[in-house]
Amino acid sequence: MIRVIFFVFSLINLTFCCPGCIDLDELTFVKTINKFRTALIKFDVAFPYGPNHEAYSAFSQAINNKTLSGNSHPDVLIGTISVKDYGDFENKKIADKYDIKVESFPVIKLFIDHDLDNPIHFERGQEDITTEKLFLFLKEHSKVYIQAPGCNQKLDEMTDKFMIQKSQRPEILKQVEEVIGKIDCEEEKSLSKFYAVLMKGIIEKGDDFVNKQQERIAKLLKDKLSKKKVEELTKKLNILSSFKHRDNSKDEL
Incomplete structure (x- = not known):
């Protein structure tokens, strides 16, 4: 029984985690973003899963791997905000500030040069998010150099x-x-x-x-x-x- 519980919790952790992402809340949102020139933030349900979340996780790992190797991206924050529309309505105030609706999740916003009032919206349309689209989006709008795959x-x-x-x-x-x-x-x-x-x-x-x-x-x-x-x-x-x-x-x- 203990093994089953351990397996379930391990599976949950693998499903919901986002390696390299900084999980923000109403208390840490402003002061954390203000430390970075470029901050990409995904607003999502409390326990995200599926291809969109997996692509965002893969993108976060790619950015952070380059940062750790010293190649680039030290001034880029990849973050997540879990929003609850039930119970204590955790982080709902932040979502409301940017007119983000639960039915639109996941929603991705890009904050440039500490401007918290005018984030750039990632237009997903009807298609799934991909790592390639996130690289292009960040490269197009960021004011720091982003080395996308294939580029020199x-x-x-x-x-x-x-x-x-x-x-x-x-x-x-x-x-x-x-x-x-x-x-x-x-x-x-x-x-x-x-x-x-x-x-x-x-x-x-x-x-x-x-x-x-x-x-x-x-x-x-x-x-x-x-x-x-x-x-x-x-x-x-x-x-x-x-x-x-x-x-x-x-x-x-």
């Missing part, structure tokens, strides 16, 4: 310059090709060549080339593909996002 930090930095310094694009492309040529890992080198492909396309066909490539890959992902191919195309979408996440007001004329 050095090449992302060079992409920033490429998109802003339009008159320098041919020279930056040459520098990018030199960086790619020095990558030892063949798999990483093969994927990184997509940066150069996109830069060449932009030089020849204009900035809209990025949108067309994004549409093309999104269409391919709707087909029945192998797991390996889906992973490759998803990483290419991440690289494409490096070309779209720009402050265009700084573009060089």
Whole structure:
């Protein structure tokens, strides 16, 4: 009997836990978020489970693994808030503040630079949350560098310059090709060549080339593909996002 109880509690723990997530409440919410430039928070039921929660957990682990290895993301908080609409109505005040309804769970909000009044809403639509979508969302809106799967930090930095310094694009492309040529890992080198492909396309066909490539890959992902191919195309979408996440007001004329 004791073994059965232990097994049940172990199963509950595995189902509901979110490794790397910080569980917040009405007392810790403000002071914790104020310590981070970027805070992604999932509002959910007290005991979440299923594919959406699993994807959020996987995303949290990916972010924290990079933080622990010293690569990036030390100023990013991934948190959860459990909301009860019964009993003591735990954390319901926070949910009400952001007009979050129980029937909409899970709801994900992004808080930037300690702005607690204007969070950015993660638009889930009718589809399940995925780790890839969370990476793209955070990369698009965060003010700290987010290295999504498939991306290269050095090449992302060079992409920033490429998109802003339009008159320098041919020279930056040459520098990018030199960086790619020095990558030892063949798999990483093969994927990184997509940066150069996109830069060449932009030089020849204009900035809209990025949108067309994004549409093309999104269409391919709707087909029945192998797991390996889906992973490759998803990483290419991440690289494409490096070309779209720009402050265009700084573009060089």
